[in-house]
Amino acid sequence: MLRLLCLALALCLTLPAAGSAQSLQTLLQTHADEVVKPGRRTVGAVLDDLLASGLPQVVPFLEAWRDREIVRREEDGFFLRRVDDVLFDLDTGAEIGSADGVDLKPSRPNGGVRRALGDALVQFQLSDPDITKRQAAVQAIQRSMDASQLAPLQGSIADEPDPALKAVKTRLAGMLAARFADAPEARIAAIEALSGDLSVDVRATLNQILATEVEAAPTLPEDRNIARVLTPGTDIPEGEAYALLVSQDLAPALTTSDEIRQTLAENIDGARVGGVPVARLNTDAARAEAYAALATDGKAAPLVTEDDRAETLDSYTFFEAYAEPNADITTAARTALDGIETRVAISQAADLGLDALSLASIYFLAAIGLAITFGVMGVINMAHGEFIMMGAYTGYVVQLFVPDYTLSILIALPLAFAVTFGAGVTMERLVIRHLYHRPLETLLATFGISIALQQLAKNIFGTQARPLTSPGWLDGALVFNDVIAISYIRIAIFLMALIFLALILYVLKRTRLGLEVRAVTQNPGMAASMGINPDRINMLTFGLGSGIAGIAGVAIGLYAKVTSEMGADYIVQSFMTVVVGGVGNVWGTLAGASLIGFLQKGIEWLNPSNTLAAQTYMILFIILFIQFRPKGIVALKGRAAAD
Structure with a gap:
């Protein structure tokens, strides 16, 4: 109880002179455990409260937290910034003394947390009075292109005073909207707006929307956004098509000549293998006969030949499916990309x-x-x-x-x-x-x-x-x-x-x-x-x-x-x-x-x-x-x- 009273008194002393404004220290104390031991799942709640507070101290704190400069003083639970051996107050930025002899517990965010902190900093920097910081924030968005950046980027466009940077923000918001907007109509509108842009990054954005994956199924699935149907031997090599079936456990692996020879060598019984004399095992047909006999007796895996592979391939349909499930979006992206590539x-x-x-x-x-x-x-x-x-x-x-x-x-x-x-x-x-x-x-x-x-x-x-x-x-x-x-x-x-x-x-x-x-x-x-x-x-x-x-x-x-x-x-x-x-x-x-x-x-x-x-x-x-x-x-x- 005495410790809690001391902590409350210390928090009161850190409030601004007006007494009505919330301090950063107060906010951090409500998430003390998450700040000391941040995790990718728990840091979101801390960031939401920090962003909602509107405190000017939030940006320096996030930078210090990202750079692993935040420590907690064990004596009273205060969070401080440590640079070398000097401690600084988080609200005022003033130097409060040396770290020597002070019991401190550092906060060490991992890579995932630091990326989340970087994304949060970008949202602040998009509206920073310093244009260099705004430009750095836009460049950071261009490198990561994450869905969480769309809303803050769109919100910063209207108040952007620099015309050139405003144009860059608008264009970047269009690319993000083409990929991550909530409504399909908004994504299609953003894609159509990009159709006149010949830049490499716009083409990369459209190609990401049109990303496909080769799949196989007994019949063409109706719930998938199909890009095209593939014919083995023409659109896709037969070996690659069969390997796809094997990887999806839809077909057994092809039995190779080396596997047949090794299995026969391991199952020699006297002068015979699978009822076939060893002296006759000088042809592929004889070796296949002996291997088939071993497979029938359960001594070898079933024999899968080239004929079996061809029969299996005929029983499956191979196709490229878009990762994007909405066909209207992929159609708009394909139309835009074709027009761009022509120009x-x-x-x-x-x-x-x-x-x-x-x-x-x-x-x-x-x-x-x-x-x-x-x-x-x-x-x-x-x-x-x-x-x-x-x-x-x-x-x-x-x-x-x-x-x-x-x-x-x-x-x-x-x-x-x-x-x-x-x-x-x-x-x-x-x-x-x-x-x-x-x-x-x-x-x-x-x-x-x-x-x-x-x-x-x-x-x-x-x-x-x-x-x-x-x-x-x-x-x-x-x-x-x-x-x-x-x-x-x-x-x-x-x-x-x-x-x-x-x-x-x-x-x-x-x-x-x-x-x-x-x-x-x-x-x-x-x-x-x-x-x-x-x-x-x-x-x-x-x-x-x-x-x-x-x-x-x-x-x-x-x-x-x-x-x-x-x-x-x-x-x-x-x-x-x-x-x-x-x-x-x-x-x-x-x-x-x-x-x-x-x-x-x-x-x-x-x-x-x-x-x-x-x-x-x-x-x-x-x-x-x-x-x-x-x-x-x-x-x-x-x-x-x-x-």
Whole structure:
């Protein structure tokens, strides 16, 4: 009695100053045994009372209880929080002293209780003023997807102040309702609302509703939600079907050859087994006869043969049954999932097309300069990839001095053109002009120059990849849905390819230089007789093609790694683009880049695990293509076409 009076007095001292509000300590004393020794079955009553109390101390207490920091002082039965060797009051959070020398009994909730505490904490955190805690609560629900979370999640949606988080809560509540809502009509409505969502987790939710299990019965049961009837040997292997019957004690296990041999060996009586001479047991039929005799005498289990298995399978019906008993719900889920999968397939095709278009624009930028030098001049420039590399390194150097990435890119584009234009003119004046109409010597000379330029880049910049950082407004991706997305850098490269297409067409069609280039391309001798200097035009043309390669290097450097070998990654594709599209034709280069880009992405989609094999198949296809159309997709017209 004295102890009870002391406990009552202590509880009174812990009440708030107002005296009318209930304290957490008082509430815990009503469930003292459950708090000290919590169990999965008993913790529910404690949590219900804690949640109903509305006390702000409940959340810190649940966190401490989950983390096994709650102890009970044996002297007066008070519950306290212990952190290291310091004790804290549960109502005020104030430090009340050291744990040294105090007789304490810890509360150690097991894994199931701690999960229940975590679920209870989620319900509090869904309406916490701190948005990070609300986001953490939503993420916890996404991981567990439990039926008990539906009601508190739905209750928190109306008062959610953050629009983005509110949308996430609404979507998550829809998935929970599709699986766990009480009324079938509510579940069907939630399923139909999800039918426009292409996300993976929505598809996973619908697949969980449509989960099936293979069963067998003498006749098709009318009380089950049947997904489909299975035919042994067609829809399900016969061995698997019979194993199902054996596991359900509907049929005896098939007698194997090893079991027959072992049983016969154990029952040899003199020179006979089951009345059959041992000398005759060299065939399956004789062994089966002897085993059957042993089974008749009760010395072996009944013989079950392949014929018996076939007869047993014919006497049972095999089917897949939904775990969800309501056929209307599974029908709605199947309709929604079929529609989603159709739109996902269409979206995947569109996403693949965007990837192919992006790759085609990269190949076009890399090849358009080569199309000018190779197509107009007939020069096989193996150093074209190194001009791309020079342009990328020019962009990197500019960013070292101009930290504003947007401004640095605007400076790097014309500067890369100037640098590679000068390098191209120098190369043409010193080497190429002496090797016209000597393609083998030109190839070897430019190949040697490419190696020299690679080594020079290694000596200056090292062998490690250098960053060419895109502006902040190019970060991220344009997202159409959960399947279709394309990065802003790829969009920028695509737009740059269109700009260069228009610019080159303007130069070739609307300027004097373009007129002279086309004249030299069509008939160099006639152009020279009309006062055009073919030597000067060749120099400017080679410089123009090299300068465009430098600009392409800046664009490609924003997307790919900038190294001394980066040009080698694009030289083969550039030559293939020019040859397939049609030598000396801008539209042909565009067509060739589109064909190669879409072809490569298509092959990679068919064989995603081996990109090297995809490139090999692409090269083989192009070789076959050139056999049937040697002048490319857009053949050059005029006298040059006959050269």
